[in-house]
Structures are given as structure tokens and as C-alpha cells.
Amino acid sequence: MGKGRLEAFSDGVIAIIITIMVLELKVPHETSLESLLPLLPVFLSYVLSFVYVGIYWNNHHHMLHACGQVSGAVLWANLHLLFWLSLMPFATGWMGENHFALMPSALYGVVLLMAAIAYWILQQTIIASAGPGSLLQSAIGSDWKGKLSPVLYVIGIVSSFWVPWMAQAVYVSVALLWLVPDRRIENALRRDRV
Amino acid sequence: MGKGRLEAFSDGVIAIIITIMVLELKVPHETSLESLLPLLPVFLSYVLSFVYVGIYWNNHHHMLHACGQVSGAVLWANLHLLFWLSLMPFATGWMGENHFALMPSALYGVVLLMAAIAYWILQQTIIASAGPGSLLQSAIGSDWKGKLSPVLYVIGIVSSFWVPWMAQAVYVSVALLWLVPDRRIENALRRDRV
């Protein structure tokens, strides 16, 4: 079974998720510059979520590139990932409209955590279906980002109950971790280990 | 006529259906964990519908894989299926917001039933246009799931007037029936028959 349609369907769902998040930016009824101010936290949440969904699309793109065949298990692991990503607009809207309050910030972290776990499951399913010595297995290497991110999300969720702004700082840091070009960091780490 | 564009269009429509259902999860104005509680039935309905639309996409993917040529009749049978699937967000929202009340639960079953019938019509149209001994004909085999599901939906619809929670139980069971990997069950059934 070809992977073309799996890519097309995932692209469609991710494109819709990334775009409907902007609908949370409700058009204000006034025309002053000040009327945009209350929208600032919603806008910042939108930027953060846009970057996160962009990272997922980017990584999904690479992962499927290294995927040979698509089994039924891969199809469902992929839908499972799309399910958690589809909750991003809700989590983003709740966090943005409530100015990064405690519980919405924690929920945002939970959605990020579940998406990361779903991504990991999809990765393992593809590797398992490809058999030992697969292309993806060697491509991801030690996968230290994939292993570190869920730990950081949990720290973010827990810390949101003590230091509210800590959660945001953690979520932004994880996004930057993925945004910074891979190779330079990995090379640096490799050198550290030698 | 190629089937590529039929797949692309169906993917687009199904991707939008599966994603706009999440818009029924309205962002609460409060920030307490309790404010999420009234959303629980909406969330559960969303999960159920996400799984159903996922099953349809999955099966649609397989069915078109075994389809050679696309006639005008196939195009319209496909649009007919997409029409019933497009009513899923409405049926899901009505059922979720009313905590699985009688009439919304029955309507949800009606939409599932109509989608199942539309799927069956599409399947027959593809088989008819391919002629006897088609690939799809042999691929679906006895099609016991396709024949059993509409019967179960009718049982769900009818039972919702007597035992409200029965309808949900039936809808969840049918979804599980399709989720469980095919071959093991079919092999088991085959062995039973021998």
C-alpha cells in the first residue's frame, strides 16, 4: 500500500488545524489600536501553536520519507497523532483567552505531551513494520530530542501549579530546541561525548 | 479517467470533516478544571466520531486501492458517501451537547446507518463498473462486517427509545468491530466454519 495518500490526508488535517487556530483571534468591534491589546495573549499562543504544528508537520514529513510501506497499524498510529494535534486549537484558545492561567497552561502541556507520545508510537510502529536495520531507525539516531521533550513537558505541566510563567518558558524552550537546525547541536553533542 | 483526483478530493473533504468536529468543543470562559467537566460528553462524542471517520477514511483508502477505473456513477456514489459523512459534525455536536439524550442519539445512529448504506452502494458501483471477477469483489470476501454493521445501527437506533445508554454501547461496539485487526477475526471465523 502506498504512503502517498497517508501523506495527503495528514497534510490536509494538519493544514486545517494550523489554519483554524487563527479563528480564535476574534475580530474586535472597535477600531483603536488599544482594542488589539486584549488579543495579544491569544496572538502569542497562536504563534507558539503555529510553530509547534509546523514542527510536527516538518518531522512528520521527514519520518514518512524514511518509511517504506504503510500497514494498518501505521494508519491508526498516524490517526492517533492527528487526534491529539486536533486538540491544539482548543488548548491554544483556552490558554490564550485566559492570559496563560494555571489550568489552561497545564492542559496545553498535556496536549503537547500526548502528541509527543503519539508521535513516538507512530515512529516505533513504522520501525517495527520495516523490520530490523530500517532506514528510519538509523535516521533518528539516539533521538535525544524525542526522549527529552516529554520529560520537559511534564516539568512544564507540574511547574505551572507553582510558578505560572515557568510552563510557558518550558514550552517555548522545547519549540526552540526543535527549531534550531539539527546537525550543529548533534555534532556538538557528539564532540562532547568523545 | 484516473482515480487520483477522486482520492485527493475525498481526502480533502474527510480531513475537513474530521477537523471541524473539534470546533464543537467550545472554549470555556472559566479557567478551573471543573469548567471542563460539562465538555466531557462533547469530548467523548468527538472521540467516537473521530474513530468512525477514521475507519471510513481507512476503508475508503483500501477500497479505492482495489478500484481500477472511475466512472461517472462512481464519482456520484462517492459524493453520496461524503454527503452523509458531512452530517457527522452536526450529529456529533447535537448528541454531545445534550449528554447523549434520546433523539440526538437516534439521529447519530441514522447518520451512521445512511453512511454505511452509502458506503455499500459505492462498493457495489465500483464492483459493477469493474465487471465480474474484480479485485475488490474478492478482496472484501463475505463482507460480514459490512452486512452486520447496518443491522447493529438499526438495533442501536431502536434501543435508544427504550434503554438510552444501549445506543451508545452499540455504536462503540461497531467501531471496535472495525478497529480490531481484520485478519485475526476473519481467520477465527473461517476456522469456526470448517
Add this chain to the structure above:
Amino acid sequence: MGKGRLEAFSDGVIAIIITIMVLELKVPHETSLESLLPLLPVFLSYVLSFVYVGIYWNNHHHMLHACGQVSGAVLWANLHLLFWLSLMPFATGWMGENHFALMPSALYGVVLLMAAIAYWILQQTIIASAGPGSLLQSAIGSDWKGKLSPVLYVIGIVSSFWVPWMAQAVYVSVALLWLVPDRRIENALRRDRV
């Protein structure tokens, strides 16, 4: 320049148009069967528009199939068609929510008329860019449906000011005209002419 991306973009836009129309079906707050009754005209408008957008997708699919190369003029003629189709959700919602009142019914006809004209312009642009004796030119033949439809839309628009239900009857008739398989009618007409 390839036509693949033109098809993909058009598929995306048409898929979204056909799906967001269902958002006009607002979930009622009550759970009785009667609470669905006021939605009936909205539902009927949705069915009609779904069929119309389906016809456009179908014909667009065929037309581009017979199109060799895509020029800048074709790209813009295509966007022009998509523009008028994008007004379908608005026209459908206004007509459905006002129980097929005079002015909304007339506007619905105007949108159908403009889409038909845009489709004709796109067709001529493709034929012009392909040069004389093109595949599309011979494929559309006398194009009696394409020529008759705008005339009928005008009749529908005008009649809506005198006999309100006439407009709907005309719009439904034109949709049926396109839905009925082509060849049988065309053969019948050919025989009539002989």
C-alpha cells in the same frame, strides 16, 4: 507548467466550500424531534448546494482532464470560478434560514449564474490556450447544457419576484439536468436531430 497543482488547489477549495456549508446547520439546544423542524429548509438548501458544488467538481474534473497546458490566464479564470463558488455557503445560508424568501432566492440564482458564466470563461480560456481543434473543444460538443443553464438561472431569478417557489423549481431542474447521465440524453437529442 503542470496542471497537477491547479487541480490540487481547486480540489482543496471546493472540498472546503462543500464542507463549511454544513456549518450553517446550527445544532439546536433542545433534544426533541420538533426542534429539528426549523432546520428543514436549511437542510434542503444544503442538499441542493451540495449537489451543485458536486456537479461543478465533477465537470471541473472532466474539463481539466481535457486540458493540456496551464497558462497564467487559465490560473486566473480558475480562481474567478472558485471565487463565485466560495459565495455558495453565504447564499445557501441566507436562503435556507429565511425559508426560501424572495430576495435570498434571487441572490442564490445570481451566484449560480455568475458561477456558470465563470465556468464558461474558464472553458473558453482553456480552448483558446490549446489552439484550434483542441481535445476539450470536441469533448464538450454543442455544449447545450452549458448554454441552457444560464438562461434557466435568469428565468429562475426573474420568476422569484412573481412566483416564489418557481425559482427553487428551476434551480432543482437545472441540477437534475446535470445529474442525469450525459450520454443517454445526448444520444436521444442526436436521434431527434437525425
Add this chain to the structure above:
Amino acid sequence: MGKGRLEAFSDGVIAIIITIMVLELKVPHETSLESLLPLLPVFLSYVLSFVYVGIYWNNHHHMLHACGQVSGAVLWANLHLLFWLSLMPFATGWMGENHFALMPSALYGVVLLMAAIAYWILQQTIIASAGPGSLLQSAIGSDWKGKLSPVLYVIGIVSSFWVPWMAQAVYVSVALLWLVPDRRIENALRRDRV
């Protein structure tokens, strides 16, 4: 890495942006022709934004056509462009609902300006990743439109604080600049220079 999926994802996002803008056209509750009048500025804003997004899709289509390979930097430069385009529905809605008031008109210009800068960054990233003497480099030529547009947007933004209608005039002019077929103007300019 192939560019097919980058095109498909961009098509999806642009198709959704161009279509959800129409949701700002809220269906009026009355049925008179006059009830459509307050929607006129919203409609005009929609037309302008539809043309702008169409121009971006068109140019994006051409640019990627001349792009050989897709690097990680290209993926992110592309997402950056899509981010600014995704703010078009918000800027369009604010400007249309407030009858082209000062601040919304300025913001609309800012979004256009940022999208133009993002487009320029994407172009440079593709040229840089292709190396000297790339196809895209020679295809865009002097790129006088790409250089003139941001300057005009800034004039539009600034002028909106003195002469409100000037901003609209500038935005419409830039759109026309891109709509008018390229070659004739470029040939004229070339002749002027000789």
C-alpha cells in the same frame, strides 16, 4: 527531499485561508436587499483579499516550479510566509467590518508588508540553497515588482493616518500591478531602458 509535499501542504493552507475569509460575510437575519448593504465593505475587503491570496498562490506556484531541492531552511521560510498569510482573514474582517477605518486599514497594510517580506525571504532562501546561477534567480530577473511592493505598502500604511482612502487605493494598485500580465510590462520596461 521532494517538493511535492511542500506544495501540497501550502496548497492546503492557502485553500483554507482563501475560503474561511468568506465566513466573515455573516448571513443577515432580514431578507430585504437593503440588509445586504452593510455587508458591502466586508464583501469588497473579501474580493481584495481573495485577489491577494490568489496572487500569492500563483507566484508561489511559479517560484516552487523553479525550485530544485527543498532544505530545512526552505520548509521554515515557507511556513513563515504561510503564517503571515494566515492573518489575512483577521485583517480582512477587521477592515471590512469597520468600513475601512484608519487603524484596521493600517494593520491590513502591515500584514501585506510582512507577507511580502516573508515571500522575499523564501525566494532568497531557495536561491541560496540552489547555489549561484539558479533557475529561479534568472527567472525573477530584476524583480522590480517584488522590490516596489513593500515600498508601496509602507506608503499605504503611513498615508492611512492622513488620507484614509489613500491606503485602499494603494493596496488595490499593488494588486492590479501583479494581476496585469507580466511580460508586456517587463518588455515595455526593457525597451525603456534601451
